[in-house]
Amino acid sequence: MRERLAVTPLQYRKLTYATLVALTLIVMSGAAVRLTDSGLGCANWPKCGGTPLPPLSSHALIEFGNRAVSAVVGVLTVVVAVLAFTRRPFRRDLAWLAVLLPLGVVAQAVLGGFTVLNHLAPGFVMAHFSLSLVILIAAFALAWRSTFEPGSRPRSTDRLMVCSVRALAPLGGLTIFAGTLATASGPHSGGVTGQHVHRLHFKGADTLTWAVHQHATIAAVFGVAVIGVWFLRRHRGGSTSELEPLTVLGVLLAAQGLVGSVQYELRLPSDMVWVHVVLATITWVVVLWAWATAGSLAPRRVVVESEDPRLALPRKLEAV
Secondary structure, three states, rough: OOOOEEEOOOHHHHHHHHHHHHHHHHHHHHHHHHOOOOOOOOOOOOEEEOOOOEEEEEEEHHHHHHHHHHHHHHHHHHHHHHHHHEEOOOOOHHHHHHHHHHHHHHHHHHHHHHHHHOOOOHHHHHHHHHHHHHHHHHHHHHHHHHOOOOOOOOOOOHHHHHHHHHHHHHHHHHHHHHHHHHHOOOOOOOOOOOOOOOOOOOOOOHHHHHHHHHHHHHHHHHHHHHHHHHHHHOOOOHHHHHHHHHHHHHHHHHHHHHHHHHHHHHOOOOOHHHHHHOOOOOHHHHHHHHHHHHHOOOOEEEOOOOOOOOOEEEEEEEEO
């Protein structure tokens, strides 16, 4: 059976990228469920009402449709995990990453069920979206590592450059988290009129305004940081391939700033909010691309002391 399922590195790489795309698209479809007020289209989970099939209601069909697509994506992650063990040659690092994907999808399904059962409580919705981004980390790492053989990419000795690019990831994550905070305070609860859905109100009527301002401030800092890292990379002789993800990231953040400003002035229309979420998801994938392109750091050089100081020679630390 293992020989029948054996795949080449090229075949497996194509499958990992297809899985990454699918996991990215499911985040966007989940946002569409919320922004069409279909979050409670199915009042329970895993069934949709009293039967496994949804009632003939637009909100129920949208919510159930997202669940069905999620199930298909889940099957795809299982296939990726199984084929990681039949890939020839076998690579343990790919197998570990691949196994994380179906586990993440199962965790998402369970968390999604709790989100529905708790009537779209803001904390559950924010956690649901955040977990999607965490799963994308594993999916991107799997696709990226399957593209290169171990040791085929040279390690970087420019510690400042690598660390500055890596610092963009937590800042980008914080920016997106602040965006979920603003959404949890806004008018798009995910439920239809008459359904009681809690919203964040820790600052009373000013909660949404406060959250939007915090999100905008952090996003501005993120944008300035990306520009700074881009110039630093260029100044230190970065190649076109090294500058490309930072360039794309800068363009995406500019577009995000424009969409965010316009949607706020228009009082957060649902279609523009969806575009904002889509751009945020793509931005996160590009942040991971920038991290991966920066590469790994070469081991530091240390001096090994000898009884005769004249014989002390610098040696490289072994990579862990």
